[in-house]
Amino acid sequence: MRHSHRKAHRLIWPLLAAALLAGVTMALILRPPPEKTALQAEVAERLA
Amino acid sequence: MSTGFQAVQWNRAKIVYDISLASGVTLYIGGYMTMARALAAPGKMPGWDDLRIQAFGSCAFFMISIILAIGPLARINPRFLPLLYNRRHFGVLAFCIAALHGYFVVDWFALRGALPDFWGEITTASNYAKFVGITIKPLGIAALLIFFIMAATSHDYWLNVLTPPFWKALHMMIYAAYGLIVMHVALGLMQHDYSPAIPLVLGGTSGTVALLHIFAGLKERATDAGLAPDREGWITVGPPASISDKRAKIVAAPGGERIAVFRDGGRIGAVSNLCAHQNGPVGEGEIIDGCITCPWHGWQYKLEDGRSPPPFKEELATYRVRLREGVIEVHAGPLPPGTPASLVVPA
Numbered sequence: 001m002r003h004s005h006r007k008a009h010r011l012i013w014p015l016l017a018a019a020l021l022a023g024v025t026m027a028l029i030l031r032p033p034p035e036k037t038a039l040q041a042e043v044a045e046r047l048a
Numbered sequence: 049m050s051t052g053f054q055a056v057q058w059n060r061a062k063i064v065y066d067i068s069l070a071s072g073v074t075l076y077i078g079g080y081m082t083m084a085r086a087l088a089a090p091g092k093m094p095g096w097d098d099l100r101i102q103a104f105g106s107c108a109f110f111m112i113s114i115i116l117a118i119g120p121l122a123r124i125n126p127r128f129l130p131l132l133y134n135r136r137h138f139g140v141l142a143f144c145i146a147a148l149h150g151y152f153v154v155d156w157f158a159l160r161g162a163l164p165d166f167w168g169e170i171t172t173a174s175n176y177a178k179f180v181g182i183t184i185k186p187l188g189i190a191a192l193l194i195f196f197i198m199a200a201t202s203h204d205y206w207l208n209v210l211t212p213p214f215w216k217a218l219h220m221m222i223y224a225a226y227g228l229i230v231m232h233v234a235l236g237l238m239q240h241d242y243s244p245a246i247p248l249v250l251g252g253t254s255g256t257v258a259l260l261h262i263f264a265g266l267k268e269r270a271t272d273a274g275l276a277p278d279r280e281g282w283i284t285v286g287p288p289a290s291i292s293d294k295r296a297k298i299v300a301a302p303g304g305e306r307i308a309v310f311r312d313g314g315r316i317g318a319v320s321n322l323c324a325h326q327n328g329p330v331g332e333g334e335i336i337d338g339c340i341t342c343p344w345h346g347w348q349y350k351l352e353d354g355r356s357p358p359p360f361k362e363e364l365a366t367y368r369v370r371l372r373e374g375v376i377e378v379h380a381g382p383l384p385p386g387t388p389a390s391l392v393v394p395a
Binding site: 004007008009010016019020031032 | 179255
């Protein structure tokens with residue numbers, strides 16, 4: 001690898017790692033809650 | 049080495065590598081489909097058309113993660129170098145697996161007579177105006193296009209035509225493709241499969257790849273910082289004995305390309321650390337049969353003048369070396385490729 005390629009690598013990877021960490025975390029936080037199964041809905045209704 | 053352009057040559061190592069690859073992929077896909085059906089809850093048996101999408105998609109993700117990990121691993125520890133020799137075959141196979149994953153997705157819609165839905169999902173502008181819920185297919189298609197460009201230009205013919213620096217820069221597009229794949233999974237499968245294994249495997253695998261690259265980059269930073277040459281441009285290498293026999297010591301001027309200073313018995317020679325083939329690190333190789341041998345693909349150069357032995361015609365830039373008060377010094381200015389510049393030092 002050339003000096004310029006190594007320099008690019010050192011710049012790209014921390015940025016890519018930060019972008020992926022933010023992207024995956026946001027995708028995890030913002031995902032809709034799982035739909036309740038019929039049994040779960042019934043239990044929740046009784047408890048209420 | 050090549051006389052300009054050389055057709056693919058097969059050797060035992062390549063055949064073993066490819067057989068191992070094919071076996072690994074077959075075992076993974078077969079194992080995934082068998083286990084997924086065996087572990088499925090009663091009444092929730094996934095269909096083969098769903099399973100093949102998952103199996104080939106996850107296989108492509110793991111293959112690309114491994115391909116990306118090989119480079120930094122080889123820079124951190126030379127024991128991983130054998131994995132690097134045939135990495136292009138690994139990449140082309142990963143593209144084929146990813147392409148099959150894409151084909152199975154299209155086929156899934158075709159089997160249900162829903163190809164217009166597939167097309168509509170991709171072409172509806174409102175599907176792109178959100179983060180969670182964005183249509184993920186274009187992310188996969190964009191990554192697949194990048195893999196196609198890389199697979200199509202992976203042959204040495206294209207390396208010759210495009211030149212190693214441009215070829216390397218072009219193939220660095222894989223980093224963008226990897227980001228697209230990770231988000232393809234995070235905004236796709238992870239949004240409707242609530243198994244904790246999905247974020248753990250996705251984050252763990254991509255995080256490991258990123259950390260390996262960052263660590264390898266930091267490790268090489270000191271060498272790249274270089275050694276300041278004196279007023280006349282000479283860089284101190286060290287006493288001849290500080291260079292292991294038939295090996296090299298790698299030095300660089302600040303901001304300059306690396307120089308590999310080799311010792312073969314009493315002969316000292318310095319060449320560019322960039323192999324003429326793929327810009328591999330020749331200085332991490334050794335002298336075999338009297339020739340500097342690149343550790344990546346075995347291209348060879350004579351220590352005296354940086355030229356490949358006949359009939360091959362590749363040449364490396366050489367550097368002047370001198371012995372001053374028992375210390376080897378190399379001049380930071382490269383000489384034209386193939387210029388004799390080695391030195392014999394007294395035993």
